[in-house]
Amino acid sequence: MIEVEGVYLTWLISALAIGVAIMPIVKPPWARISISGFVDFIRRYWLHVLILFSIYNAKDFLDQVDRIIMANTGLDMTPWIFAIEGSMVLSIQKLFLNSTLTSLLTHFYVVGFMVICYVSIFYFAYFDDRWMSDRITLTIFWVYLLAVPFYLFFNVRVTGDFIPEMIPLAYNLTPEINDWFTRIDPFTNGMPSLHIAFPFSVWLCLMRYDQDKRWERYRKIVAIFTLLTAFSIIYLGIHWFSDIIGGMVVAVLAVHLSEKSQFVWNYLDERTINSRISALLSNPNKSFAIIKNKIKQSSLKFKKPGSSETTALIIGLLFVVGATVTWDLTHQALPAKGVELPVEVKASGEWMVTLDNHTDGVRLIVHEISNLENEIEVIQPNLDDKSHYDLSGGTLAVANTTELFVVNLTNPSISLLKLSIANIDELHIVESSNGPVIAVVSGGSVELYSISGQNVDANWWADDNVTMLDSIGD
Known part of the structure; x- marks a missing residue:
């Protein structure tokens, strides 16, 4: 866990460092940079900063809701996207596949996103461009808000998780990076691409509002970044071409809605909101009377609604319906406690084991079939949604890319066997008169191990009726 957090902190610090380093390049020609400015811009734009951080932190909550909805409904629109696109993205990955490029683009995918979408927003605040700060902050807010319904009800899996030959390069660069992505990403939020x-x-x-061209250099950097990001998310096995188009459409709508909703800064402008808060605290009765009067005046308009009021009613109705459906889908009882997004389920005897894409990461969840309300903690290696496991009676075998664990479920906190393995293709438990045998298929060959970790040979099967078959070709 420490290593995983270390990866994230490295990316975050890198994003902050890059953001500060390129300030002299992107700043308006007449602007100056000072240490005091970093403190001052937070004081002047604290609400803008709060909105951006709220959007960033909302993703964790949204992902948890998405996992629950996926587990309850099985919503998956990926086959529809695949029917339209086929394997076009695979040809891009195969054409440019290179280990150095993979490493560079993986870090760019995360760090670049932080720089452009969050750190760079602070540029407008730091250089006190309130005109641009207001519009871009609201635009990013609308981008995320427009994407939420798609993420909840139009689930599209990453290409590396759907197309058989497509490799999720970014997710598999290192075990630490894989673990980090697995914990924070349900891999079903493809459409639209927020990247x-x-x-x-x-x-x-910037194209629409930067009328005096003060941000021209930054606009060019953002354009180059967007093009490189489009290539990266295709090459790394993350997004479809449709996701990119969807992201662009959402961006256009968000800019339009941002312009329509600029009136909110009449109430949320940091230059006046402090005095409003002071007035509320010093004379709450008068403040509440003013608020009550404004609400009354606004409600009177709905007695004879015009186009604006009708639009507001429709939006409100859609919001209520969406919230009701979301509540219903996220409050259905799952058949087994602790299961959020099952990838695979196996049962044997009195035991049931689920490979679950859990909020905390992919892991095995064990239950006794007679008591599905009681989740049993079991020792296991770090897993992903393609990890192998098998169950026979009370014996559980589970493996990731480097380790094999064997556990007796009557004593799930202790591993009977730990083996170092590599390139496992299949994992099976075979019963014999001498006890369970773990069969590991790797690279076209089969290795057999006893529970004690010894290689099993022909003598092991002396008391069993075993037929040995030789296979030639396919």
Whole structure:
């Protein structure tokens, strides 16, 4: 866990460092950079910063809701996307496949996203461009809000998890990176691509609102970043071409909605909100009377609604319906406690074992079939959704890319066997008169191990009726 957090902190610190390092390049020509400015811009734009961090932190909550909805409904639109695109993304990956490129683009995929979508927003605040800060902050807010219904009800899996030959290069670069992605990403939020929607919306805002060209250099950097990101997310086995198009459409809509909703800064402008808070605290009765009067005046408009009121009612109705459906889907009882997004389930005798894409990462969840309300903790290696496991009676074998664990489920906290393995293709438990045998298929060959870890030979099967077959070719 420490190593995983270390990866994230490295990316975060790198993003902050890069963001500060390129400030002299992207700043308006007449602007100056000072240490005091870093403190001052937070004081002047604290609400903008709060909105951005709220959006960033909302993703964790949204992913948890998405996992529950997926587990309850099995919503998966990926086959529809595949029917349209086929394996076009696979040809891109095969054409450019290179280990150095993979490493560079994986780090760019994470760090670049942080720089452009979050750190760079602070540029406008730091250099006190409130005109641009207001619009881009609201645009990013709308991008995320528009993406939420797709992430909840239009689940599209990453290409590396759907196309057989496609490799999820970014997720598998190192075990630590794999573990980090597995914990924070349900791998079903492909449509639309926020890695495209965020920077493309920033670029659109700069094209539309930067009338004196003070941000021209930054606009060019964002354009290059967006193009490189589009290539990266295809090459790394993450997004479909449709996800990119969806991200661009969402960005266009977000910029339009941002312009329509600029009135919110009449109430949330940091230059006046402090005095509003002071007035509320010093004379709450008067403040509540003003608020009550404004609500009353607004409600009177709905007695004879015009187009604006009708639009507001429709949006409100859609929100209520969506919230009701989401609540219903996330509060259905799952058949086994602790299961969120099952990948595979196996049962034998009185035991049931689920490979679950859990909020905390992929792991095995064990239950006694007679008591599905009681989740049993079992020792296991770090897993992903393609890890192998098998169950026979009370014996559980589970393996990741480097380790094999064998556990007796009557004593699940202790591993009977730990073996170092590599390139496992299949894992099976075979019963014999001498006890369970673990069969590991790797690279076209089969290795057999007893529970004690010894290689099993022909003598092991002396008391069993075993037929040995030789296979030639396929």
